[in-house]
Amino acid sequence: MLSANQRQALELMARTIRRHVIEMTWRAQSGHPGGSLSIAEILSVLYFSEVRYDARQPSAVDRDRVILSKGHAAPALYAALVEAGFFPRSELKRLRSIQGLLEGHPCVSIPGVDVTSGSLGLGLSAGCGIALAARMTDHDQVRVYVILGDGELNEGPVWEAAMTAAHFHLDSLVAIVDRNRYQNDGATADIMGTEPLAQKWKSFGWNVVEIDGHDVEQVANAFDCARGMKGRPTVVIASTVKGSGVSYLLDRPDLHYKAPTTEQKDLSLRELGFEQGPDDE
Amino acid sequence: MIGNYRDALGEALVRVGSEVEDLVVVTADVSKSTQSIRFQQRYPARFVSVGIAEQNAVGVAAGIASFGLPVIFTAYAMFATERPYEQIRNMVAYPRLNVKVIATHGGINVGEDGVTHQAVEDIAIMRAIPGMAVAAVADPGEVTAAVRAVVRNKGPAYLRIPRAASEILHRESEVTFALGKAETLRAGQDVTLIGIGMMVWECLQAAERLSAEGIQARVLNMRTVKPLDAQALLAAATETGAIVTAEDHNCCGGLGGAVAEYLVAHCPIPMEQVALRDTFARSGEAGALLAAFGLTADEIRAKARVVVERKGNMRIGSIC
Numbered sequence: 001m002l003s004a005n006q007r008q009a010l011e012l013m014a015r016t017i018r019r020h021v022i023e024m025t026w027r028a029q030s031g032h033p034g035g036s037l038s039i040a041e042i043l044s045v046l047y048f049s050e051v052r053y054d055a056r057q058p059s060a061v062d063r064d065r066v067i068l069s070k071g072h073a074a075p076a077l078y079a080a081l082v083e084a085g086f087f088p089r090s091e092l093k094r095l096r097s098i099q100g101l102l103e104g105h106p107c108v109s110i111p112g113v114d115v116t117s118g119s120l121g122l123g124l125s126a127g128c129g130i131a132l133a134a135r136m137t138d139h140d141q142v143r144v145y146v147i148l149g150d151g152e153l154n155e156g157p158v159w160e161a162a163m164t165a166a167h168f169h170l171d172s173l174v175a176i177v178d179r180n181r182y183q184n185d186g187a188t189a190d191i192m193g194t195e196p197l198a199q200k201w202k203s204f205g206w207n208v209v210e211i212d213g214h215d216v217e218q219v220a221n222a223f224d225c226a227r228g229m230k231g232r233p234t235v236v237i238a239s240t241v242k243g244s245g246v247s248y249l250l251d252r253p254d255l256h257y258k259a260p261t262t263e264q265k266d267l268s269l270r271e272l273g274f275e276q277g278p279d280d281e
Numbered sequence: 282m283i284g285n286y287r288d289a290l291g292e293a294l295v296r297v298g299s300e301v302e303d304l305v306v307v308t309a310d311v312s313k314s315t316q317s318i319r320f321q322q323r324y325p326a327r328f329v330s331v332g333i334a335e336q337n338a339v340g341v342a343a344g345i346a347s348f349g350l351p352v353i354f355t356a357y358a359m360f361a362t363e364r365p366y367e368q369i370r371n372m373v374a375y376p377r378l379n380v381k382v383i384a385t386h387g388g389i390n391v392g393e394d395g396v397t398h399q400a401v402e403d404i405a406i407m408r409a410i411p412g413m414a415v416a417a418v419a420d421p422g423e424v425t426a427a428v429r430a431v432v433r434n435k436g437p438a439y440l441r442i443p444r445a446a447s448e449i450l451h452r453e454s455e456v457t458f459a460l461g462k463a464e465t466l467r468a469g470q471d472v473t474l475i476g477i478g479m480m481v482w483e484c485l486q487a488a489e490r491l492s493a494e495g496i497q498a499r500v501l502n503m504r505t506v507k508p509l510d511a512q513a514l515l516a517a518a519t520e521t522g523a524i525v526t527a528e529d530h531n532c533c534g535g536l537g538g539a540v541a542e543y544l545v546a547h548c549p550i551p552m553e554q555v556a557l558r559d560t561f562a563r564s565g566e567a568g569a570l571l572a573a574f575g576l577t578a579d580e581i582r583a584k585a586r587v588v589v590e591r592k593g594n595m596r597i598g599s600i601c
Contacts, residue, residue: 061349108347108376115347116376122368125337129344136305136326137348157368160337167332 002220006049010216013048013083014040018245019274020079020092026265028095031104032257034249036076038180038213038240039147043080045219046145055085058111062139065114065130069123070149070178071105072257077113078102086112121155124148124175128161131170140172143227147176151183154192159204165233166205173233174226175206178213180242182253201235213238246271282449284421286385286442291316293425294353295323297432303327304432307342307354309335315355315385335360339368339380346378351432357391358384358400358441362407374410374437381431382407387417387441388529389557389574390479392567401557404477405534407439408507414438414460415507419481422451426458427504434460441478443529445567448482450502463510469499472585472592473517473524477503477536479571480527480555486578491585498585506539511547514540515601518548522597523588525553527581529571532556548601551591553584 002010017040025031047053051064068077075095082089087101087110094100101110105118115126127146134142152158165173177197185191194200198208207229211218219238226234243249246268248260260268269275298304298320310333312318321328329345331338335356342354354361361384362369373380384403391399408415414434418427424442431438438460450466466481467488474484481502488498499521501513517524524544526537537554544552555576562574571577 115344116371119367119371122340122372125340125368126344126347126372128337129341129346130348131344132329132341133305133345133348133350136345136350137303157334157336157340160331160334161340164331164334164337164341 002217007216010041010044010048013044014216015245015272016083017043017076017079018272019269020082021075022246022260022265022268024075024078024092024095025259026262027093028097029259030096031075031259032072033075033260034182034243034252034256035070035149035178035180036073037244037246037249038242039073039076039178040245041214041216041219042147042176042178042238043076045216045223047080047084049220050223051145053084055112058086062142064143064145067115067123067127067144067146068106068117069146070120070152071117074102074104074106077106081112084112120149120152121157124158124161124165127173128164128168128170131173132168134172142172144173145176146173147178149183150177150179150181150188150194151191153177153194162201162204162206169231170233171230174223175233175235177235177237178240179237180240182242182256184256186253198237205232207232207234208237209234210237211239213240214244283446284449285446286421286424286444287314287316289421289424290385290442291319293428294320296425297428298324298327300429301351301432303350305329305345305350305352307331307338307345307352309333309338309356309360311356317355336365336368339365340372342380343372343378346380347376351379353381353383353432355383355385357386357398358403359386359398362403362439363400366406370410374413377412377436379435381438381440383428383431383440383442385442386444388443388478389562389570389576390443390445390529390567392445392570393564395564396561399562401531403441404506404528404530404536405538408534408539412436413507414505416460416505417441417477419476419478419502419504420447420450422449422453423456423458425453426456430458430460443479445479447479450482458504460505461508461510463504463513464502465499465513466502467498467500469497470521471496471498471523472589473499473501473521474527474581474585475501475503475517475524475536475540476527477506478529480529480576483576483578483581484527487581487585490578490582496585496589503536506536509539509543511543514543515547518544518550519597519601522595523551523592525555525581525584525588527555529576530556532559550595550597550600551588553588555580555584
């Protein structure tokens with residue numbers, strides 16, 4: 001149960017992550033804003049309530065791991081990492097630039113990035129490997145969080161890994177499905193249906209928690225539930241809205257890989273409650 | 282004397298597993314045919330089988346390696362490299378993780394199982410990945426030393442092991458196997474025969490026949506296609522002026538490709554390849570297949586005569 005203050009702080013952090021996403025993709029004039037915005041609350045709760053890390057020791061072996069398997073949401077991850085103190089804020093202005101630290105998709109040369117991602121369908125396998133390695137080396141406190149897109153679930157290896165996690169009883173592993181119902185070419189229901197999604201995961205042996213992915217309280221409670229589950233991995237199916245928080249992106253799958261124009265950026269920042277422009281911080 | 286690779290790999294995994302105490306072995310339902318079951322029996326806590334799921338196996342291996350443990354992923358060459366190629370590229374090689382892909386069943390010497398199980402592109406595709414070391418053993422006697430070498434070398438690597446029983450070239454205790462170091466098995470000044478895998482033995486047989494015909498062939502067991510032993514290669518080029526490569530692999534991008542790339546840049550002497558001529562093989566007994574597809578000592582001998590002829594009175598010093 002979050003206190004009112006915690007709840008407020010996590011909601012503000014989600015808003016801050018959204019602001020960074022809009023500013024970063026606008027400045028870079030490339031990237032995936034919609035799929036980044038849908039995981040703002042998930043990242044806020046992960047990095048500012050749930051995950052154990054020390055930004056000064058990003059390689060500490062006993063840290064929890066976060067894998068952004070839907071690596072195209074990198075701007076949101078970078079926003080969370082910068083707020084967590086892993087690297088200087090100035091790097092956000094050089095997203096995807098040849099002089100910058102921040103690659104288009106997450107890579108391990110970036111402090112705080114635990115696993116390279118960007119090619120869809122691979123993160124859950126790596127999560128299984130980390131959970132197995134933690135068990136082998138008696139680091140039982142290490143927890144592993146893997147953020148998957150719902151479109152990403154089209155990839156076969158996700159389900160190979162889903163079998164593996166259940167087979168090895170990897171209860172330190174939490175998969176989070178960002179169920180924003182859109183993928184590159186359109187609605188997931190039209191491109192490659194995944195329903196009944198909860199039943200699929202259940203039948204694979206997972207503990208399934210379904211939540212509103214934009215409610216920080218529900219996100220936090222889902223992670224609590226996962227921590228209490230012994231012998232089975234947990235999947236949090238988080239219903240979200242692609243482009244959540246800014247109006248121009250809602251229900252616009254055609255903007256999956258489109259950076260905001262200056263007008264869209266200014267409008268979005270106003271909607272998020274930030275009146276100032278990006279260079280005024 | 283003939284030896285088999287299965288026993289050699291099982292033994293190697295157990296031995297290297299005792300030397301490297303945090304070594305983990307990942308496999309995909311082939312623990313009997315790779316004999317990684319012997320590692321499992323000895324070190325059950327450090328063994329993971331993910332079932333018939335090679336793409337997942339590589340991701341799992343990458344996750345384990347990212348935790349700081351060295352990992353061997355072992356399966357057949359086709360399914361260890363070609364099925365999970367992208368996983369190896371993006372999850373292992375790009376982050377430079379300590380995952381060693383050690384594959385049995387490399388080449389058409391797989392035999393009876395046929396084309397779907399005969400990897401003849403694996404060296405080319407592994408070599409194409411930035412920073413990936415690529416090695417091959419020439420006989421069962423080299424297996425332990427080769428496994429030890431790739432495990433001790435930091436970063437991603439591919440080690441290819443044939444399937445068919447092979448002539449023993451090395452006494453195991455005498456092998457020193459280092460990445461980037463070729464082994465000279467025979468001295469000669471007229472031509473150099475460079476082999477990997479089972480074709481090293483064929484190179485030695487070819488050299489015998491050539492010797493009887495008055496051509497003295499140097500024989501190199503190249504061992505690592507990447508990094509190449511540039512010193513040994515340049516010496517072979519400048520001192521013998523003619524090279525034949527031999528591999529149980531397609532003619533594109535493997536040992537022949539690597540040697541040709543080097544020679545064109547540094548010492549463009551006459552060179553020929555013995556390899557599959559851009560074709561799939563078929564089912565059949567290993568020896569019969571190798572003969573049918575031209576992977577033989579006779580073919581190497583014939584190509585050696587061609588390059589020696591082409592070399593003619595070329596003044597190597599003027600081009601190298």
